[in-house]
Amino acid sequence: MKKILILLKHLSLGGAEKMFLRILxxxxxxxxxxxxxxxxxxxxxxxxxxxxxxxxxxxxxKNDAVKQLIKxxxxxxxxxxxxxxxxxxxxxxxxxxxxxxxxxxNPHSLKTAFIHTDFRFFHHSLNAYINADYEIECYRKYQxxxxxxxxxxxxxxxxxxxxxxxxxxxxYPPLTEKMLVPSYSIPxxxxxxxxxxxxxxxxxxxxxxxxxxxxKKVIELGYDICFRIYxxxxxxxxxxxxxxxxxLEKNIYLMGYHKAPYIELRNSLAYICPSxxxxxxxxxxxxxxxxxxxxSCRCSGTEEILHxxxxxxxxxxxxxxxxxxxxxxxSKPDLSELLRRKSQNGKIYWQNILKSASNFSELxxxxxxxx
Numbered sequence: 049m050k051k052i053l054i055l056l057k058h059l060s061l062g063g064a065e066k067m068f069l070r071i072l073x074x075x076x077x078x079x080x081x082x083x084x085x086x087x088x089x090x091x092x093x094x095x096x097x098x099x100x101x102x103x104x105x106x107x108x109x110k111n112d113a114v115k116q117l118i119k120x121x122x123x124x125x126x127x128x129x130x131x132x133x134x135x136x137x138x139x140x141x142x143x144x145x146x147x148x149x150x151x152x153x154n155p156h157s158l159k160t161a162f163i164h165t166d167f168r169f170f171h172h173s174l175n176a177y178i179n180a181d182y183e184i185e186c187y188r189k190y191q192x193x194x195x196x197x198x199x200x201x202x203x204x205x206x207x208x209x210x211x212x213x214x215x216x217x218x219x220y221p222p223l224t225e226k227m228l229v230p231s232y233s234i235p236x237x238x239x240x241x242x243x244x245x246x247x248x249x250x251x252x253x254x255x256x257x258x259x260x261x262x263x264k265k266v267i268e269l270g271y272d273i274c275f276r277i278y279x280x281x282x283x284x285x286x287x288x289x290x291x292x293x294x295x296l297e298k299n300i301y302l303m304g305y306h307k308a309p310y311i312e313l314r315n316s317l318a319y320i321c322p323s324x325x326x327x328x329x330x331x332x333x334x335x336x337x338x339x340x341x342x343x344s345c346r347c348s349g350t351e352e353i354l355h356x357x358x359x360x361x362x363x364x365x366x367x368x369x370x371x372x373x374x375x376x377x378x379s380k381p382d383l384s385e386l387l388r389r390k391s392q393n394g395k396i397y398w399q400n401i402l403k404s405a406s407n408f409s410e411l412x413x414x415x416x417x418x419x
Contacts, residue, residue, distance in 0.1 A: 163204050220401060260294060274300075328353060358393065
């Protein structure tokens with residue numbers, strides 16, 4: 049039985065963690081012995097109960113001292129905590145996981161790194177290294193690199209053109225209609241007006257402030273609209289304060305994080321993506337598979353998933369552009385049906401792409417047989 053180590057920073061509520069759980073649920077754990085190791089013991093996602101799956105954590109606290117230790121001595125972290133020998137060692141996230149697996153002392157393992165972001169616009173992983181040269185040297189130790197989109201691959205090669213792994217794969221986040229069946233009910237609100245919906249982490253790069261100001265502009269045009277934003281994150285209190293400051297508390301609801309608000313997604317007027325940048329937006333993917341119209345700010349990642357506007361409405365990436373798109377949607381009844389048809393076409397397109405793509409177990413098989 050092949051032994052696989054998958055190292056993550058933590059199991060929080062982000063898109064990378066959601067993608068990881070989808071992959072894990074699709075894997076044949078009767079074929080592989082899988083050790084999921086978390087750098088920080090933060091488990092806000094439930095792991096499936098699968099055979100031959102083990103979960104451990106390195107640190108029980110997340111603080112600056114621990115981060116500095118990883119940054120300066122990843123080899124010591126690896127030697128102390130990764131004792132077993134694995135056939136494949138996977139860094140599932142940029143930054144600290146990539147640092148530690150890059151310091152592997154196992155000459156026989158096949159080292160694989162995942163890239164979830166567009167390094168041109170959101171190069172958060174640099175904080176895990178002394179400088180960019182250290183990150184470059186780290187990635188040179190990996191035989192395989194997997195990107196969640198062509199956007200992520202392109203951004204990585206523009207930033208680090210000298211890194212040439214043995215193999216590269218674009219591994220789009222897997223999705224089936226079964227994954228969009230809610231496993232439990234979520235709280236509702238008394239406001240029964242038709243609503244727009246956003247599923248996102250409340251972080252700076254997700255553009256939620258932009259959405260708030262776009263909402264205000266649309267209301268000033270005379271529309272009585274409602275937004276439901278599902279997600280959690282560091283900006284929650286600032287966003288809530290802005291909503292009240294702008295007198296939008298009867299129009300915008302911060303619903304908090306919910307694992308599967310898919311009934312709410314299907315019942316919405318349209319999905320709104322206000323992100324400043326994306327490499328591949330899982331929430332848009334979910335909207336397409338739910339045949340929900342999509343209105344999104346234009347960036348390289350949303351252009352990719354929406355096929356440059358074939359599967360949704362792309363608008364200028366600012367509050368005016370977003371307001372124009374929403375008001376156009378509201379003022380033109382035919383546009384709603386057009387965008388729904390586009391979304392359905394997007395569903396068919398991505399279903400075919402995902403069917404033809406290798407699944408994760410197949411990729412693991414190739415990594416083992418090509419060593």
